[in-house]
Amino acid sequence: MRKGVFILLLLVSYFTLCVETKDVDDYIIFTTRDYQLHLYKTKGTFDFLVKDKDGIFHPIHKAEGESPWFGYNGPRGEVSSSRNPIGEIKMKRWREGYLVSILVPLEQGVFWDGEFYISDDYLVVRSLIKSEARSGISIVRLAPRFEVDIALFNRYLFSLPGQIVEGKVEELGRPGYAGVLGWGGPKSYGSLDPSVPFFALYNPELQVGFLFLYPFYDKLWKGKHIFLQLWEGGINYFYAGWGDENDLGKETVFVITPLKIFSPDEIKRNVEKLNKEIEELVRSGGLPLEFITRLLEIEGKLRKYWEISEKLLKEKLTRMDDLSEEEIKMFSDMLFKYQVLLLCSERSFEEGDYETALRYSEKMLKLLGINDAEKMIK
């Protein structure tokens, strides 16, 4: 009985997918309930179009300006996916819609590897710049940069821990910045709120807008630069997320979604919900992002190691008063070593070097007399 209901539900959900596709010359059009996505077959870029109150679609990038691109700055300037032909493109169904995989060669031995999970309500993009370590690389664009029509998207809104920042784009001045780790003021801050990590651009009068959401912010996006830039010569860029040369070879994920409501508080509430929903979808395997599930698995293991070692150490600390002078000396030596290893383990984890973080935590446990950490947590 239960199995029957499940199959029925699956069938219903499959046939009720609203995503429509249409193949035109240069690109494939995906039309969903609230947005349209044009994925180019010839170059590594896309158009994301959102509806206004009259049902008219507007691209999120300035129509005559630079469209979204991935890549980096190399010694000879910008290396951009939109200036390179696509190496490979594959499309298949995904439980919420379609999944399109794209590979764009950027330079000798460097590729942008992207996956677009297209669903009715949002677009999830997994992004990776595949490369060996290279020198002279900067501004690694894990999420795209594109030009924004600030006459159309005339307000910005983003989160900070405990609050939101909003305002009129034109009031930023020129050069002017709004977001996280911009190259200047007046609205440049250190971090988005990890529980509501988003940046939105919109027009409340025309009721049109979009936002970028950064799930697993603490693990994937902390320290990355996400900002709107009003630059010289009337150029306005949205930097959806960039890092440094250490981000070459690192996978990440972000979400683009159209805005349907335009009150900052309501946007924040909806984003919080959506963020939870997407993170849960990844955790449950519904959104098959293996690099995140692997990361979560290591994090779980690490936290267990940290927890066990802390408990063991606390037990030892309570017995400290009974120790002799000599024992105290030995213990303080061990305690210092332990604290350094814990710090190294945590720092490596923050830097995304999970294997090293595990190695340090195993060393910590060894110091406390546990030689097989894996066995211990089982």
Added chain:
Amino acid sequence: MSWKGSTLISFILFFFVVYTTSYGEVSDTKQHLKNSLVFAISQGTATLKDVEELERMGVDFVVRGISCGWYANPKDMFERSKAVEKALEEAYKRNILWSAMITSSAIIPDILPERDVSLYADRDAFGNVIKPASWWQGCLNNPRFANFVKDIARAAIDAKIWGIHYDESYGHWFWSYPMPCFCDYCIKGFAEWLQKEKPPILDKLGIRNLKGFNYREFLAERKIQDRPWESPLAEEYWRFLLYSTLEKEREIVEDSKRYCRTKWGKELIANANQYDMVNLSAVVLGESSIYDFINIGWGLPFLPHQSSYIPSYLASKACGYDKPVVMFLDIQEEPPAFSALPLESKGQLFRWLAGEAYASGCFYALHHRFSLWAGPVEELSKIGQFIKANPHLFRDTRPLADVYLLYSFASNIYDMFPKYWGRKGAPDHSKYYNILGNMLLDCGVQFAGLFFGEGRTFPDDVATCEKGAFRKLSPKDFPFIIVPSAYALSERNIKMLIDYAQAGGKLILLGDCGSRDEAYRERKGEIWDKISKRKNVIWLKACPWEKPALLLEMVLDSLKKLGWSPQIIEWSPQPITHKILRVGKGKIIIHILNKQFEEGKGFKTVQNLKISLKLPSGFKSSPEVFCYSPDWGTSPKSIQAIFKGDEMFLTLPSFDVWLLIEVEEAK
């Protein structure tokens, strides 16, 4: 002289004395600065109420703001300063020296006599006027602009201002997006610089006659006006701009000082808007040699749970060993990190800022007001009154450090140059100093800054906050020295390190050290050959700066190999505080700063924290120890220490942010 004549002179003298002394209590400005313990920033209004608030906060010295010279010509500056005369007079009476502020870099046509910015402004390598923002930036090498700045400062002095904050005199080209100036005056100055300096690169370039040498044309011939950093003379131009700017700044400050001395018989106290010196350019560090105190304008780039400002303070304090080092928040609007907090937690965050500064032997300027952001006076008063009530905790103390982290000005000169001027991936000594300093701090390693000058702006080779400037590093005074990729070092710097190691000093060299000289010229041969095989020297040639955890492990292993052991340990699985030791006559002061901060909420109270301290040899501590904290008021709490061998164990009373422990020598 006739009776009438001498009476007239006596009368004039009498009135002059009455007039000047009746104006206030701040009589000896230099002494006043030396004695100052509580600093503030107050800019925006200047009323009697403000003076009362500053007094309530215990403030001795306001680093900037009684009158503001933003978009001002000399006449505006005089009028603005006269307009706040009542507050100024009252402040002086209450022993508060309140500095004015002149922007001295930003110009607009309206304030210039000719209404023409092109006569004053910075120009790019094409010769075009640069407009970096809604204003233009004057070039100090242009005498017209330098004189304009001098006149603004003189106008403030005319209105009895005895403290001036020069806001970024160095111009826009040293900011985070540098736009070096190539105006006619700079071009002429550069030709003269080359003539005088005679860098070897001139021979390589076949430049023998510098008469009529025009650097803009040199760049144009190579078609690199839009990328001047690609020029073979780029480093030389960078040096010229640095040294000529500092020279001009000194000239302006000296002019104001002379004018104030002549006019009022007072010593003008000058400061600049410097910046976190481990993150920005050499010019702000160089300013430390010009102004009366080091004044760091900071933008709150991180919070207590993220990082610490202490390594930067320690570098500044070593560099400015004979001057106060003050930090103020150069933020006009309340930053989100503050506005998201309830009032009491705002007070906590201010206490943390103060704690970080005072623990480093520096000062934090209480944020009374700047433009749209007024600080909470009651909360700030808790800090000021605490410091005023306990001066013995702050005066005449120095770091109780065994590790010295070297900070090289010669390397700092070129750090920003490659970083922002188109050369990515180049070494960054200042950044590495900061990374390592923060990691060491997290582990409780007690370190102090060891400042190495380059022989020009800082003529003495080396300086520390406790010893001042000197020329020999003795292993006794400096048990362990770490050199974090100081790629540029002067010949004398290198000799001192070699002599130190040969005398048995324990030296850890990290990465590239001294491969270039102070003029960025490559050095040939293996400079560390003489000492690198010694047991007391460890050279980690391949240094994983991008992986701080690995780096820390390597550095601590090296320290251990050389015989180092920790002086202070927190007896908990994970340290939740930063611990900084200072020493004074017959006492040790331990500053404990809580790191457990939650954005939007505040600090988590520290409870029952146990620490152990290895007492310095010969120091016998009294078992009664006093704990102080602005968290609970101005009076101390007494606790009992337990001794095990040479280690002292303390269980600390609860505190929120900043705890100071006074360990006195047993009588």
